[in-house]
Amino acid sequence: MAAIETTGLTKRYGATVAVDDLELSIPEGSVYGFLGPNGAGKTTTMRLLTSLTRPTEGSGTVAGVPITDRTALRPRVGYLPETPPLYEQATGFEQLEYVAGLRDLSPAAARERIESLLADLDLLADADALIDDYSTGMRQKVAFVQAVLHDPDVVFLDEPTSGLDPRAAKTIRERIRGLADGGTTVFLSTHILPVVEAVADAVGILSDGQLVAEGAPDALVRRAEAGDEGTLEDVFLELTDVDPSDSSDSGRDKDRGDTENAEAIRD
Numbered sequence: 001m002a003a004i005e006t007t008g009l010t011k012r013y014g015a016t017v018a019v020d021d022l023e024l025s026i027p028e029g030s031v032y033g034f035l036g037p038n039g040a041g042k043t044t045t046m047r048l049l050t051s052l053t054r055p056t057e058g059s060g061t062v063a064g065v066p067i068t069d070r071t072a073l074r075p076r077v078g079y080l081p082e083t084p085p086l087y088e089q090a091t092g093f094e095q096l097e098y099v100a101g102l103r104d105l106s107p108a109a110a111r112e113r114i115e116s117l118l119a120d121l122d123l124l125a126d127a128d129a130l131i132d133d134y135s136t137g138m139r140q141k142v143a144f145v146q147a148v149l150h151d152p153d154v155v156f157l158d159e160p161t162s163g164l165d166p167r168a169a170k171t172i173r174e175r176i177r178g179l180a181d182g183g184t185t186v187f188l189s190t191h192i193l194p195v196v197e198a199v200a201d202a203v204g205i206l207s208d209g210q211l212v213a214e215g216a217p218d219a220l221v222r223r224a225e226a227g228d229e230g231t232l233e234d235v236f237l238e239l240t241d242v243d244p245s246d247s248s249d250s251g252r253d254k255d256r257g258d259t260e261n262a263e264a265i266r267d
């Protein structure tokens with residue numbers, strides 16, 4: 001069974017089509033890199049898949065649960081949003097204890113899990129300091145632990161390594177791979193393409209709400225115009241290159257051309 005499956009998933013905000021007829025089928029225990037320019041619809045897709053917003057049309061399941069069933073879906077998914085909610089006046093440990101309570105973990109189980117995850121990220125020694133005094137990287141690590149505390153089947157990560165120094169970013173990358181190797185499915189949205197190249201089993205590129213290319217990172221690079229010498233960045237630029245100075249009509253034509261090009265790449 002696919003961990004994430006969508007059919008014709010669409011979200012409109014008035015005249016804006018944020019997510020347009022999205023078809024996804026992502027296997028369990030894989031890392032899926034979700035790429036796209038600003039405003040492509042990545043956050044909206046993650047909000048749809050975590051039942052934070054409802055589709056205008058289409059449907060989907062995550063861990064076998066319909067994405068419109070918020071109550072059943074909530075324990076099965078974890079979400080690290082781009083700006084994670086953290087309570088500045090709590091210590092790292094208190095913040096995580098609070099979230100564990102919301103997730104119905106017993107105090108003893110919560111303590112054990114929090115300590116193990118914090119130790120794993122090299123943050124246990126600072127667990128009793130106020131979040132207000134944490135660095136960006138320390139906050140990001142707490143937010144990461146918060147998203148995986150209840151051992152979800154599928155975890156959605158929005159820019160999990162942004163603002164991290166190379167060592168902290170490497171730690172998070174290794175944990176992402178570790179999650180997938182343990183059977184968790186990771187849906188990873190980031191603009192940091194080397195991160196995706198390093199950890200993703202498959203990549204989807206979103207442009208104007210539409211999936212314009214999908215495949216293993218190295219296969220996408222090989223099949224795109226970039227050729228053998230190319231990188232994921234070349235593929236990304238090739239498929240999402242919309243000149244902002246275009247009028248909306250000619251811009252649309254250009255989009256369509258890019259989409260057709262991408263269709264060839266998709267198989």
Ligand SMILES: Nc1ncnc2c1ncn2[C@@H]1O[C@H](COP(=O)(O)OP(=O)(O)OP(=O)(O)O)[C@@H](O)[C@H]1O
Pocket residue numbers: 013016017018036037038039040041042043044045
């Ligand atoms: N609540 C909302 N109300 C109205 N329009 C919205 C809303 N949320 C998103 N949009 C619009 O939907 C489109 C997709 O936005 P979304 O935030 O999903 O993109 P994104 O790919 O996550 O962008 P970024 O990389 O900048 O975070 C944009 O045009 C945005 O303005």
